Amino acid sequence: MSARAQAAAAPAVAEAPGRTHATEKARIAVLGASGYTGEEVVRLLALHPVFDVTALTGETQAGKAFSDVFPHLVTATNVPRLVKIADVDWSGVDAAFCCLPHATTQEILASLPRKVRVVDLSADFRLRNVDTYAEWYGGTHRAPELQKEAVYGITELHREEVRSARLVANPGCYPTSVQLPLVPLLQAGMISTEDIIIDAKSGVSGAGRSAKQNLLYTEIAEGINCYGVGSHRHMPEIEQGLSEAAGADVRVSFTPHLMPMSRGMQSTIYVRLDGGASVDDLRSVLQGRYAEEPFVHVMNAGGVPHTRYVRGTNYNFISVFPDRLPGRAIIISVIDNLVKGASGQAIQNLNVMLGVPETTGLLQQALFP
Structure with a gap:
């Protein structure tokens, strides 16, 4: 520790x-x-x-x-x-x-x-x-x-x-899962402020406890669906935090999905490398930034975060992978949407x-x- x-x-x-x-x-x-x-x-x-x-x-x-x-x-x-x-x-x-x-x-x-x-x-x-x-x-x-x-x-x-x-x-759950990995990288100038794509998925508890037809078991089980496409309310919150980190206006493509599970959240984020940075550099910056933080764990190369790793906890697991497309990286961030x-x-x-x-x-x- x-x-x-x-x-x-x-x-x-x-x-x-x-x-x-x-x-x-x-x-x-x-x-x-x-x-x-x-x-x-x-x-x-x-x-x-x-x-x-x-x-x-x-x-x-x-x-x-x-x-x-x-x-x-x-x-x-x-x-x-x-x-x-x-x-x-x-x-x-x-x-x-x-x-x-x-x-x-x-x-x-x-x-x-x-x-x-x-x-x-x-x-x-x-x-x-x-x-x-x-x-x-x-x-x-x-x-x-x-x-x-x-x-x-x-x-x-x-x-x-x-x-x-x-x-x-x-903060909101999606913005937490996105900003924890992206803010240090934008501050370090290692990723571009452009062309950030966020594919995020949440358990049903993220929609609250009110009785709603679209959240009935038969409506949500055995399938997934996106919602708030291009207009989810967490988008300006995400962009506010990322813009402050970058010192410039940041716009993102963000699509949330509802998963047939009670809790858990995964944000898979696609970014363009900048400033001559490599995927290993991104991982190194994140590991250095969060080395002294008790609740954020940046996995070693090849480690894949699962939502079950954080179920019921206040932890955030992050991993960085090279994209098949040159000059790009894939960042995966998982939290429990109700806890962290x-x-x-x-x-x-x-x-x-x-x-x-x-x-x-x-x-x-x-x-x-």
Whole structure:
């Protein structure tokens, strides 16, 4: 284990803003706890030694015990009943995970006490330009002043900004799987900003827990389908991060697909080499960039990442291959869409925000077979 990973895994709890003692537990609210990302936050926090869940919300499930909504967690959690957001006592909350649907969180988060630090898992604060948000999400942003203070939070790429943030915009799952491998390569000038092609595939949980005809078992089983072709809402988020890394405008070709599996995500990315770089150079840059990162593993030459390698975990596996076409490379990146792509990264971010060792509560290994 690297020096950084050993330090991150250390059991000691650092002093954190808003807490009076290094061993004092942080009181956590989970808004939208009846959805998949909210459930995943609570599942992961069941073994977190520092974060204590003191409020859970679910507008349509208010009054129910959490184990009535998610029976599989009856023995793993000791959490309060679900309530409506309006009934949360914010005097007993230090930080919140907001797991509400897009376009529902802006006014809610703007109304919270300033002392509450927030990780928002929706898309509402990911796009820095509110006009871009309106274009892709079909409505005017209702908290533009709060947007100005939001920090975009792929932890490995924005750790120092996250550390001092009050509001972190937790990235989307596809953008996480794409930016972790591409940002260091663009920063190093080793791949072209043009002709980036992303073929991405996700488990069905990425579509949320709402009842939808296209997500019924008979609709999704025994087949795959693409969606949001040429217009998926994660496209501007991906391009925002890649453009900042390159220092120039980056446009990508991105097509997501829905796979008949509960969770998991693979992004297969086709890039053009630049600056005289070789495939081995790309791998070397990524291995050097992430050598001290506990959750990102860059495989050796020939290693093929599988989604099952990261199932239920906060890890990202990356590999680089030569393309058959001269001057091109193929990059494969896999994550669990609900963990590193959502709830796990959210906890990783809040660990950083509250001065807790970054890997706390997140060292689960993959479920296999």
